Amino acid sequence: MLASLSADDAEWAAAERPLAALRAVSTAQVRAAVRACAELGVPVVPRGAGTGLSGGANATEGCLVLDLSRMDRVLEIDAENLVAVVQPGVVNDDLKKAVAEHGLWYPPDPASAPWSTIGGNVATNAGGLCCLKYGVTRDYVLGLKAVVGGPAGEYGTAVRLGRRTTKGVSGYDLASLFVGSEGTLGVVTEVTLRLRPARRDVPHTVVGAFDSLVAAGEAVALCTRRGLAPAALELLDRACLEAVEEWKHLGLEPEAAALLLARLDAPGQAGTEEAEAVARAFAESGARWAERSTDAVEAEALFEARRLAYPALERLGPVLTEDVCVPRSAVPAMLARTEETGRRHGVRIATIAHAGDGNLHPLLITPPGDEAARRAAQAAFEELLAQAVALGGTVTGEHGVGLLKRGGMRAELGPEVCAMQEAVKRTLDPLGLFNPGKVVGAPGS
Structure with a gap:
């Protein structure tokens, strides 16, 4: 069991031997465990579903792995105030289903939503397909309960941060400080989340096929300049489409170098006009074709392909996953640099992206057991981080720093x-x- 709880899904991120693991079921258990670990000098590594891609949940030598996946209850759904209170082990999609029964919607939707937990989403400030228009996890965390140490009192103290109200500026925003902190400041045991009224069916999907990644990036930049606001604007390259089709046989025809998928949810005529404007932007940027989809099944298959791209590529060999984010005007340049970096290092790179907000996921694929290919992929990985920063971007948009970054x-x-x-x-x-050793720890520490 210890081995299975010692690492997340990050390729080649170091994982050491834990002393023990605890599958906690309550805040009281977490408090007792943290108190005992403080007395014994045993590090605490919190863990959710283990779907992370940066090594943030990897065990350190002699630590306690604190598995929160069994703290999986939706404690409250307050439809009157558009609030849900959940434990950290609640799976993202399960929360969506629970609030949908009340006519409500929880927007953050990482591709791992069928498996990843709210606690993990909070730890990395996860985003997803809808974050372009509706925001990321931080935008929905009103408050949380955490087991902490330090100035709050003895280790094992439980504190409530934030609030349930829509507004509030009483003191520093400590709840937001914990969002994205990857378990390095304490253990989150409860989260209070903002909800939205349920959306109607998304009426418009626009698909554009491009002969180059850079042209697809130019279309993204043009949409931004024109103030267009899709609910989602996603990119898949040919390698991703081929891998998904080979695995799932969705009826895709991956002929283009890249596809852009846009979803627009403005109601009525405004939605129709915005969809037409997005299609024009695609065409003016060099799309070989750009069309509004009139087939809901076909449109859903394309977005399903986007969600399946990572696991489909994992079947081909170890995948080192990037998570860089650049200004939207720099998307074409970053895509060009990604292709050039792959060629120079001899590394196969497939690319998916939340292109509308500049969050790119180059996926570096290596043959199993090929040590030279592994070294080349790691060199390319580091270079892509530097390229993103040089373009005014960041090394991680939503996966977290963990060990790898x-x-x-x-x-x-x-x-x-x-x-x-x-x-x-x-x-x-x-x-x-x-x-310890994650995020703020120096590389190699």
Whole structure:
């Protein structure tokens, strides 16, 4: 069991031997475990479903792996105030289904939504297909309960951060500080989430086929310049489409170098006009064809292909997953640099992207057991991080820093900001108990 709980899905991120694991079922159990670990000097590594892609949940030597996946209850759905209160082990899609019964919607929708947990989504500030228009996890976290140490009192103290109200500026926004902190400041045991009224069926899908990735990127930049606001704007290259079709036989015809998929949910005539404007932007950017889909089944198959791209490519060999995000005007340049980097290092790179918000996921695929290919992929990975920063972007849009991107983060933020982050960590976790070596830890530490 310990081996299965020692690492997430990040390829080649180091995982060490834990001392023990605990599958907690309550905040009280988490408090007792943290208190005991503090007394014994045992690090605590929180874990959800283990779907992370940066090594953020990987065990450190002699740690306690604190598995929160069994804390999986939806504690409250307050339809009157558009709020849900959940434990961290609730699976994203399960929450969506639960609130849908009340005519409500929880928008953050990472591709891992059928498996990933709300706690993990909070830890990495997960986004997804809808985040272009509707925001990421941080936009929906009103408050949370966390087991902490440091100035809050003895280790094992449970505190409530944030609130249930729509507005509130009483003190520092500590709840937001915990979102994206990857378990390095404490253990989240409950989350209060903002909800939205359920959407009607999304009426418009626009598909564009391009002969190059860069042309698809130009279409994204043009949509941004024209102020178009799709609910989702996703990119898949030919390699992704071929892998999905070979696996799932969805009836796709991956002839183009890249597809752009746009969903628009404005009602009535406004939605129709916006869909037509997106199709024009695609065509003016060099699409070989751009059409509004009139077949709901076909449109859903294309978005299903987008969600299946990563597991389909995993079947071909180890996949090292990038998560860079650049300004939307820089999407064409980043796509060009990705292709050039792959050619120069001799690495096969397939690309999927939340293209509408500049969040690109180059997937570096290597043959199993090929050590030279592995080294080349790791060199290309680091270079792509540097390329994103050079274009004014960030090394991670939603997967987190974990172990794999600590060097890239330090290059992005600079020594002064990194020092501020380390000061926050020392203040809230003076023993260095919570998920040590992740995020703020120096590479190689």
